[in-house]
Amino acid sequence: MQSSVAVIGAGSWGTALAMVLADNGCKVSMWARRQEVVDEILSERSNSKYLPGIRLPETIYPTADLQHAIKGHHYVLVAVPSVGFRNTMRELSAFLSSDVKVIHATKGLDKDNLIRLSQVMLEEVPQLKPVNLAVLTGPSHAEEVSRRSPTTVVVASQNRVTAETFQDLFMNSYFRVYTNPDVVGAELGGALKNIIALGAGISDGLGFGDNAKAALMTRGLMEISRLGLQLGAAQMTFAGLAGIGDLIVTCTSKHSRNWRAGYQLGQGKTIDEVLSSMNMVVEGIYATKAAFQLAERHQVEMPITTAIHSVLFEGRSPRAGVEDLMGRGKTHEMEEVARISMSWES
Numbered sequence: 001m002q003s004s005v006a007v008i009g010a011g012s013w014g015t016a017l018a019m020v021l022a023d024n025g026c027k028v029s030m031w032a033r034r035q036e037v038v039d040e041i042l043s044e045r046s047n048s049k050y051l052p053g054i055r056l057p058e059t060i061y062p063t064a065d066l067q068h069a070i071k072g073h074h075y076v077l078v079a080v081p082s083v084g085f086r087n088t089m090r091e092l093s094a095f096l097s098s099d100v101k102v103i104h105a106t107k108g109l110d111k112d113n114l115i116r117l118s119q120v121m122l123e124e125v126p127q128l129k130p131v132n133l134a135v136l137t138g139p140s141h142a143e144e145v146s147r148r149s150p151t152t153v154v155v156a157s158q159n160r161v162t163a164e165t166f167q168d169l170f171m172n173s174y175f176r177v178y179t180n181p182d183v184v185g186a187e188l189g190g191a192l193k194n195i196i197a198l199g200a201g202i203s204d205g206l207g208f209g210d211n212a213k214a215a216l217m218t219r220g221l222m223e224i225s226r227l228g229l230q231l232g233a234a235q236m237t238f239a240g241l242a243g244i245g246d247l248i249v250t251c252t253s254k255h256s257r258n259w260r261a262g263y264q265l266g267q268g269k270t271i272d273e274v275l276s277s278m279n280m281v282v283e284g285i286y287a288t289k290a291a292f293q294l295a296e297r298h299q300v301e302m303p304i305t306t307a308i309h310s311v312l313f314e315g316r317s318p319r320a321g322v323e324d325l326m327g328r329g330k331t332h333e334m335e336e337v338a339r340i341s342m343s344w345e346s
Ligand SMILES: NC(=O)c1ccc[n+]([C@@H]2O[C@H](COP(=O)([O-])OP(=O)(O)OC[C@H]3O[C@@H](n4cnc5c(N)ncnc54)[C@H](O)[C@@H]3O)[C@@H](O)[C@H]2O)c1
Pocket: 009, 010, 011, 012, 013, 014, 032, 033, 034, 050, 079, 080, 081, 082, 083, 084, 085, 088, 105, 106, 107, 108, 140, 141, 142, 143, 279, 280, 281, 283
């Protein structure tokens, strides 16, 4: 039987994932906020603002009517920016039945309550069953997926059947899907890597080299893992696609919006100038604010996040932010390793 999927969000990511599902023989309805996007898809088979030059399959049916988008579908994929996530789920709530399986592909945190987005889903749509929820994350730029370039991602769910159902729905010859039971780690890896991508962009914008970027990525992963473990993630998840995999793609790719925003900051633009020059979401800005507050709340050391927070929200210059990082007191690379090493006993 043909699977039918509702995709909520017609930006770059929602559209690229709708294409994967259409390629896999699914009937896909895709909700766009703006009627112009619907009209363009219907008349031109393109979504030129978000995926220029890409022809969309005929089996993607766009609509600006949320109820119409959802009606009769067994699976729902949510791919809206984190700032609009709670409201979108609230609006969806009226139309979602309790047996539907829902996966989200948004990389961010709830800005007000500092919780993960699957937790927001359950708050806003109480009839949803936790076993029916999943998260899709990993190193995946929409521009490449829409060109059917080989890509690997992770589907995380606390329920194996749900994880494998979405694995089967999305997987094909250019889109390889792994499963993982660690929803916490998958969501945090995807949200927090955006902060480090901003840092990598700032570093490049300042004219620093590969050494600095490798340092940011490695030490960045360290602080992502530190906060992740505190919040209940499994350490190994950060060594996988949702952790180091996504960090590599987002810190080194010309497609990365977070890197591009950071690059302009490093070149001396203000955050307002950067945001007005970009027509796509820069999740790292919101993630920095949320992670900074979480780090304070849980007493987790996150020096890179703190430095980027000072640049974004406290008027510190990017160069001064780097000086803050390089001038920190000396530490072991890994406190845990130093602690268990017999030969290091004092
Ligand atoms: N683009 C990628 O390559 C990619 C890959 C993986 C994950 N993601 C994640 O997917 C999410 C969506 O990103 P994107 O790249 O599609 O963004 P985008 O900037 O390409 O498009 C954003 C879409 O969301 C809509 N939107 C904007 N504000 C909204 C709101 N308040 N409520 C509902 N809809 C709103 C816009 O109209 C647009 O359709 C982000 O969390 C992003 O991190 C993106």
